[in-house]
Amino acid sequence: MPKVVPWFALLAALIFLPHVLSFSQQEILVYLAINVLIVTSYRLLTLTGEWSLAHVVIMGVGAYASALLTKMFSVPVPVSILLGGVIAALVALVLSVPLFRMKGFYFLIGSFAAGEIIRLLWKRFREPFGGPKGIKGIDPMPDFSIGIYDFDFFEPISYFYFAAIVVAVCLLILWRIEKSPVGLTFHAVHWQDKLAQAAGVNVRAYRTLAFTIASGFAGLGGALLAHYVGTINPNSFDVEVMVFVLTWAIVGGTATFYGPILGCVTLTILNEVVLREMGFEQARPLIYGLILILSILFMPKGLESLVQKLKPGRKSAVPVERAAE
Amino acid sequence: MTKFLEIDALTMRFGGLTAVDGLSFTVDHGTIHGLIGPNGAGKTTTFNAISGFYKPSSGAVRLRGEVISGLKMHEVARRGVVRTFQHSTLFAELTVLENALVGTHMPFRPNIFAAIVGYDRHDRTGAEARAREALEFFNLAHLADNRAGDLSHGHQRALGMAVAYAAHPDVILLDEPFTGMNPEETRVMMGLMRKLRDDGTTILIVEHDMQAIMGLCDRITCMSFGKWLAEGNPDHIRHHPSVIEAYLGGARHVA
């Protein structure tokens, strides 16, 4: 089975990589793992053709929910992270009722407005959201041991392993959804919603489904973040972060599953390794803005199109796995 | 006895314009029924009202006595009435097989939880078998892995029908199916439609070109300016004075 070899190589690299990195680079690795989940779940949302600007705020819903659950109801952290995802999905489900009356540009603006309302609610209500200062002293993950490895969550390495496992499971689920008949229906809704309807597809239900699932995983990612950094506030989830997610997705390309991940990893390396080393850290939004513009002008299909040029043979935009089974 | 597909006093108004005005006719089970009329007679509007694309201003469409007008398109489809589209409306970015698989959405309803845990193998193989059967029926099996957008025009039309056929409909609504087909393709397609009918599927065809469906339909309804004009077998329609008048009148307008 030579197919599994690259996966083992990746696994080995992920295990050993943090040991050769500095403390601050290990921290970046944690963020990277979470961001990969955010951008991949964002792609699922875009599969049905609607681009939301509320994704990062929904991620924040998961973060706030999980933080508050541990603070107010002493819910154990791993459970609260899961519940954070569930609550984010439920909030998205409620939001989808008004939002999916809109399409295209109106959906975009509507989702933007809905996200801003949520952020303003966090700002406005000191109880329980902590107002503009947000929530501080969020419980960390409790340490535990699995025999061969002791998770000590004071160390970023441990949290990276933990987050990477959670994210890997989530990616696997997202991957299976996309390669399933449900995923095919998402694509169908995107390319020709009228024809999909004629085939009996409840287009609105499928848009809602994609939005809800994507939001659930974003919420999970937000909860993972909250229990790592320990403090969150409304500005942790503002438009600038949303622009980063957009940039990752667009630079990577959204036609394939791996495109956004590629974009996220590439830009993070560029940002942390190149910019930080060169002392350009302050110019991050500038560079991101430039990259966003340049890639939409000159590489509208994203980095993945470069990869596909290198690969021999042409594939359909949506490879059908089951044809190979 | 309840009628199979009944269009009852159907009226469609857009603003001040009445596109369809109190149209009534019945499609019998297991027949190929043609709906014809000169340009602007309201055929396509009627078609869209039957398929749930429009909500009728008044009147009703009934399938086996159940009102289906006013339902959304996917709800109409779920009651067994599946339509095709006038132009080559396909999932151009997907493969031919994937197009047909979308068509199997109703008989093999996807379930997200089963998909995640991998408990839907039966449904997937069933759906693929059905999709391939549909492609086979319309002579598209050899193109299964091509991108739908790359197909020739005739093949695209055929695929549009294969997507509808894959859904196991009781009634197929075909919107000008022969447009853009060459005579050979038209002949083959007509053969397939007769076969479909003999298998028990009811077909309603909207067609602008009267000659193309004279040899195909069991019964034809002709409309003009939104109103019912005449109905009968092809021979009856061919010699009906009002029909000839309507078409000639239309031709004079064009000239």
Added chain:
Amino acid sequence: MLEILAQTGFNALYAASYISLVAVGLVLIFGVMGVVNFAHGELFMAGAYAVVALYADLHMPFLVAVGIGLAFVGLLGLLMERALFRPLRDNPLGGLVASIGFLMILQSLAVMGFGVRMEHIPPVTQDVIAFSEKVRLPVARLYVIIAAVVLLSALWFFLKRTRFGWALRASAQDPEAAALQGISINQTARIAMFIGAGLAGVAGALTAPLVSVNPFMGHSVIITAFIVIIVGGVGSLEGAIIASVAYAFIHTVVTTFWDGVLADIVGLMLMLIVLIVRPTGLMGSADRA
């Protein structure tokens, strides 16, 4: 109570003045080019910083600074048209995303050039027209109101009475038909972009001494502008102006009697409700998205 209402009315009139300048520019750009300019708030910010640099730092006369600010931001608009919106003409979502990129760049440049601190700008005039003890209209605000009325009237005259304006309206209604009439799409796009951006810039320049100028001020401006153009009906200039006035009154009233954050929430809810009830806005008919 009556005095509070009168004072609120003045405050709202002032807010409506600069909001409508921003919103009308946004509508003009959307109407003619079919693209949503997310960077519009940052154009407003750029206008404000022109005043910071020229008036506060270099001590030029205020009106000169405002004039240069208008021209400068108008030129930024031309740059956006040529570099972003023209190559992405067939891709409205692409244009929108590119404008988000441009927003980041402008914001970042402002941070690098001026720092994140609030700018202190010497007031243009300290005069106040006092109608009573509690009803006072600062003359600086009156200037903004007058400027808005003058500029919007000029725009109205330009659109309804000149050949360029006719071309602009024609291509907003039907770009293809307009092209057949011999109207150059590139030219109308340039004019729309210059005017649209310039209006945002002049609004930012005029209000600079009255608000806290900082690199992130565009955020609330663009949200306000979105609310106004959605409520007023996308593509309708008159709708945008009417909605600006209505929004300014509601926002000012809620701010006066409750608080500013709640006023923002109310405004956004208003927009969501309009989007739900009539996704094309209360007065909109054209749907180019």
